[in-house]
Amino acid sequence: MTTTPRQRFSVRAGLSAAIDDGPYDDVPNHLREPLQQWVREELYSGGYAEDGKARLICLRLRFTATARGSYVDTLSAKTGADLLDVVDALLAYRFEQRAVHPTQLTALSEILNEGGSSYRINENLDGSRFWLRILHGHRTGRAWVRP
Known part of the structure; x- marks a missing residue:
């Protein structure tokens, strides 16, 4: 459910x-x-960059590391559709590793909802999969961002 914003003063x-x-x-x-x-x-x-995980995500998405060579910096600097791809890939990775952090999912859900995004986290109640999905009624030609 998306939050209906209060009209600005x-x-x-x-x-x-x-x-x-x-x-x-x-x-x-x-x-x-x-x-x-x-x-x-x-x-x-724990305060340390997980560059191995970031490298794996870069490889999956075919992104080249920045000149400084940090895969974390590469992924966190993405914009537009590339940034949505990174978010979706991280959700999939967490699921694959069985390392889903409810606090992080709540934070992402809040960002998407309060920011008026067309995207939400698909959360099957059976825990079978997490990915970005298109908010019902928007971009009707595509049912899922990631099948």
Whole structure:
């Protein structure tokens, strides 16, 4: 369920025009940094970068490491559809490793919901799979981001 945002004070007072509140199909500027931060947090454990996991995700997504050679930096700097691919790949990796962190899933769910994204985490109640899905009623030509 997506949160219906409260109309801004400046709009209610007639000081500015209403803005588009989404849902957004891509990664707009206000969602980019929170999603990149979520990726960084997913790729750190005990204060250390999990560069091996990040390298695996880069290989799966066919991304080349940045000049500095950090796979974590490469993934956390992605934008647009590439960033959505990274988020989806991390969800799949966590499931494969049976290392799903409910706190991280809650944080991602909150970012997507509150930021007006068209995407949500698909959470089968049987725990069989986690991936990004398209919010019902949007982009009707595609049922799933990742089948």
